[in-house]
Amino acid sequence: xxxxxxxxxxxxxxxxxxxxxxxxxxxxxxxxxxxxxxxxxxxxxxxxxxxxxxxxxxxxxxxxxxxxxxxxxxxxxxxxxxxxxxxxxxxxxxxxxxxxxxxxxxxxxxxxxxxxxxxxxxxxxxxxxxxxxxxxxxxxxxxxxxxxxxxxxxxxxxxxxxxxxxxxxxxxxxxxxxxxxxxxxxxxxxxxxxxxxxxxxxxxxxxxxxxxxxxxxxxxxxxxxxxxxxxxxxxxxxxxxxxxxxxxxxxxxxxxxxxxxxxxxxxxxxxxxxxxxxxxxxxxxxxxxx
Amino acid sequence: xxxxxxxxxxxxxxxxxxxxxxxxxxxxxxxxxxxxxxxxxxxxxxxxxxxxxxxxxxxxxxxxxxxxxxxxxxxxxxxxxxxxxxxxxxxxxxxxxxxxxxxxxxxxxxxxxxxxxxxxxxxxxxxxxxxxxxxxxxxxxxxxxxxxxxxxxxxxxxxxxxxxxxxxxxxxxxxxxxxxxxxxxxxxxxxxxxxxxxxxxxxxxxxxxxxxxxxxxxxxxxxxxxxxxxxxxxxxxxxxxxxx
Numbered sequence: 001x002x003x004x005x006x007x008x009x010x011x012x013x014x015x016x017x018x019x020x021x022x023x024x025x026x027x028x029x030x031x032x033x034x035x036x037x038x039x040x041x042x043x044x045x046x047x048x049x050x051x052x053x054x055x056x057x058x059x060x061x062x063x064x065x066x067x068x069x070x071x072x073x074x075x076x077x078x079x080x081x082x083x084x085x086x087x088x089x090x091x092x093x094x095x096x097x098x099x100x101x102x103x104x105x106x107x108x109x110x111x112x113x114x115x116x117x118x119x120x121x122x123x124x125x126x127x128x129x130x131x132x133x134x135x136x137x138x139x140x141x142x143x144x145x146x147x148x149x150x151x152x153x154x155x156x157x158x159x160x161x162x163x164x165x166x167x168x169x170x171x172x173x174x175x176x177x178x179x180x181x182x183x184x185x186x187x188x189x190x191x192x193x194x195x196x197x198x199x200x201x202x203x204x205x206x207x208x209x210x211x212x213x214x215x216x217x218x219x220x221x222x223x224x225x226x227x228x229x230x231x232x233x234x235x236x237x238x239x240x241x242x243x244x245x246x247x248x249x250x251x252x253x254x255x256x257x258x259x260x261x262x263x264x265x266x267x268x269x270x271x272x273x274x275x276x277x278x279x280x281x282x283x284x285x286x287x288x289x290x
Numbered sequence: 291x292x293x294x295x296x297x298x299x300x301x302x303x304x305x306x307x308x309x310x311x312x313x314x315x316x317x318x319x320x321x322x323x324x325x326x327x328x329x330x331x332x333x334x335x336x337x338x339x340x341x342x343x344x345x346x347x348x349x350x351x352x353x354x355x356x357x358x359x360x361x362x363x364x365x366x367x368x369x370x371x372x373x374x375x376x377x378x379x380x381x382x383x384x385x386x387x388x389x390x391x392x393x394x395x396x397x398x399x400x401x402x403x404x405x406x407x408x409x410x411x412x413x414x415x416x417x418x419x420x421x422x423x424x425x426x427x428x429x430x431x432x433x434x435x436x437x438x439x440x441x442x443x444x445x446x447x448x449x450x451x452x453x454x455x456x457x458x459x460x461x462x463x464x465x466x467x468x469x470x471x472x473x474x475x476x477x478x479x480x481x482x483x484x485x486x487x488x489x490x491x492x493x494x495x496x497x498x499x500x501x502x503x504x505x506x507x508x509x510x511x512x513x514x515x516x517x518x519x520x521x522x523x524x525x526x527x528x529x530x531x532x533x534x
Contacts, residue, residue: 164393167386167390167393167394168394170383170385170386170390171383171386171390171394174383174384174385174386175381175383177345177365178375178377178381178383179383179394180345180364180365180366180369181343181345181365181366181369181375181377182366182369182375182394182395182439182443183366183369183370183395183397183443184366184394185364185366186366187364
């Protein structure tokens with residue numbers, strides 16, 4: 001029993017960690033500027049392809065991970081300044097439409113450059129194979145992803161709660177205009193915040209590419225569960241994103257084991273149940289958009 | 291430059307969308323003065339402060355701080371040039387602690403400027419509450435924090451909007467003592483109030499704004515002794531009380 005269940009639980013946690021990281025990036029961007037970034041998945045895919053291209057030219061995995069994440073974040077900053085920031089003063093529908101359009105454009109560009117089917121993206125040799133823990137063999141790459149995503153989350157928490165810039169971000173979420181009146185350049189803050197969300201997406205994108213396979217829709221496929229994670233966890237809550245992500249990931253993987261036909265629908269059921277009991281999500285605050 | 295007034299607002303016109311709110315508003319504040327801007331709800335008091343700060347930029351006119359044009363600058367640039375803000379309703383970052391609220395506003399200065407430590411010395415209560423979320427403070431404590439938050443930015447001029455709003459009378463009196471004390475230590479304050487009589491007591495000069503127009507300018511103590519005049523200027527009938 002346990003030898004069947006354990007790998008699925010690890011699977012669920014790994015998937016959940018991806019959802020959590022993506023959800024945190026979405027939340028950061030949504031909380032500060034009201035932008036619902038439907039292009040978030042595209043940035044993940046972009047980072048995966050950039051890493052793939054670097055590796056196919058001889059770079060090792062680690063350099064490709066770092067370089068593609070940084071490049072993707074920079075592209076994110078440019079997109080934010082040129083396209084998204086002019087819409088901050090308008091209702092969120094405008095940026096929603098814009099980022100939806102962007103995701104379509106990105107997807108077609110991926111097809112043009114890297115082709116319509118998945119490209120071979122393999123985990124580095126030092127992370128392939130399996131690791132034995134007790135009686136159970138678990139894929140080393142999955143274990144690595146778990147550790148890596150935890151490290152990223154801890155780094156993010158340290159940034160938000162232990163640095164001046166993090167403090168400004170937390171203040172701006174509550175009252176950006178007041179923060180500006182106290183001398184903070186909020187436009188710069190919006191930009192930094194967007195870049196940070198994209199950096200998280202990019203790291204997750206490269207890691208996911210080695211696990212899920214890299215195709216033009218890889219990131220977008222992860223985006224819907226990530227949005228559900230945000231809703232389940234509660235808008236604006238980092239803890240909510242982490243718990244929500246793990247719940248969604250575990251629910252999907254365990255359902256895959258026992259009732260494969262329901263694995264696609266289980267996250268919607270979970271969301272409906274959570275919202276019936278607690279409309280603002282597990283950790284959400286009331287009236288975050290109020 | 292040195293003989294320029296601390297704040298000189300000249301004939302500003304400010305709009306919310308298409309509605310014309312401020313009509314040729316002019317006023318000034320000298321170094322070391324408390325100047326009160328009186329008026330009823332909706333007369334344009336807050337809009338005047340928002341215009342100075344660049345939060346709602348005026349379409350025409352000039353706003354100068356020590357001779358330097360502020361109109362057209364972003365709010366953070368205005369703040370950095372030395373305009374502090376104690377907003378109406380206090381606008382705490384309510385999920386952040388007292389200390390974090392101060393840290394967000396702190397801007398170093400050379401010499402003996404305001405630091406978080408000095409604010410704690412002046413308002414010992416804030417030091418006691420340093421770790422508490424500011425949303426959980428009482429109204430009076432929040433007002434102190436809002437003032438402390440403006441002070442740690444080491445402004446040349448502080449804009450104070452309706453500080454007495456929602457506070458118990460005894461707290462209001464303490465608050466006004468604080469403003470007066472800050473002035474004696476060299477602060478310059480532009481105060482917006484509905485609580486006319488109290489505001490006039492601590493002020494040197496006063497303006498009255500009605501429907502977006504400045505309708506009176508003069509010494510505060512003259513106006514304070516002329517209650518029928520205050521009623522008239524503020525558009526109140528004989529039998530209406532002056533808001534206090």
